[in-house]
Amino acid sequence: MRAALEEATVFVEKWSANVGLPVGNCPVRGVLDKISDKWSMLLVMTLASGPKRFNQLRREIPDISQKMLTQTLRDLQRDGMVSRQVFDTKPPSVEYRLTALGESVIVPFGYLIRWADENFADIDRSRAEFDQAA
Amino acid sequence: MRAALEEATVFVEKWSANVGLPVGNCPVRGVLDKISDKWSMLLVMTLASGPKRFNQLRREIPDISQKMLTQTLRDLQRDGMVSRQVFDTKPPSVEYRLTALGESVIVPFGYLIRWADENFADIDRSRAEFDQAA
C-alpha cells in the first residue's frame, strides 16, 4: 500500500491547491502512509496520554501482536514521532514517548477521530440502507 | 492551536475508552479503517472541487485503475459520502458528487494535509538520520 502512493503527485497538487496549500512536494503521501497502516495512529493516540513501556502498550492494546508493536514503534521512531529510551535497570526497561512532532499530530488526528465519532452512526445507517437496496 | 489541542484531547479520552476493544466493537476504528484505504481520501479530495464524471475522475487521477475507481466510488457511495446520479443522455453519463457527509470530512482531512505539509520535511530528515545511524 505504501509504494503506490508515490506516483500520485499530480493530483495531490490539484487538491492540495484546493485546500489552500503550497504545492511543491507531496506531503500527503507520507501522511497517508501513516494513516493507512493498521497501528500507527492507534499507537500515537495511546502514547498521547503519556510515555509508556513496551509491555504496558501491549496490555493497553491487547489485539496488537508483539511483532507489529515492535515494528510500528520502530517506524514511528524512524519518522521522529516517538523517542525510545532504554533504562539500565535490572531487567532493562524501555520507555516510549511522543516527541514534539508526535505530539503535534495529535491535533489533526483528534479532528479525524472526532469526525468519525460524530458520524459513524450515519455511516452505519447508510451502509445498512445500501446493502438492503442490493 | 491551543484550543484545538484541548478540543482534541477530549476526544482522545473518548477514544481511549475504546482502545482496548477489538475493532468490531470500536466504531471509530471501524470508520477510520475505511478511510484509510489507498484511494478513498484522494477521491474525496478530488471531488471536493465539485461533482465529476467517471472518466473525468480517471483523467484527473491517471494512476488509478478503472477497477479501483469503480470499487472505491461504490464504497464511498455505500458509506453515504458520495452520491451517484445517472443522466439519461445518449451515451448515459454518470455524475459523482460529495454528499453533505462527504463534504464534512474535508475539514479533518484538511487539517491532516496541513499538518503533513508543515512537517514532512522534519520527517524526511528524521528518516535520513535514522537510516544513516543504522
Place this chain on the structure above:
DNA sequence: GGACAACGTCACCTCAAGGTAACCACCATG
C-alpha cells in the same frame, strides 16, 4: 530447578488489497 517478566528477533504462512487485461453494450465521428 522451574516459572515468569522484561523486550525483543526470526521464519513461516495467510489473506485480501490492488493491478492487469480482456470483455460487454451503445453511440458518434472520420
Place this chain on the structure above:
DNA sequence: CATGGTGGTTACCTTGAGGTGACGTTGTCC
C-alpha cells in the same frame, strides 16, 4: 468499417501487511 469515448464487469495474479508461534537473554522470585 474502424476508431474512440461513454461506464462499467469479470477473471486472474502478485504483492506485502500482518498474524502465529518458537526462540533468546538476563534477572528475580518461589
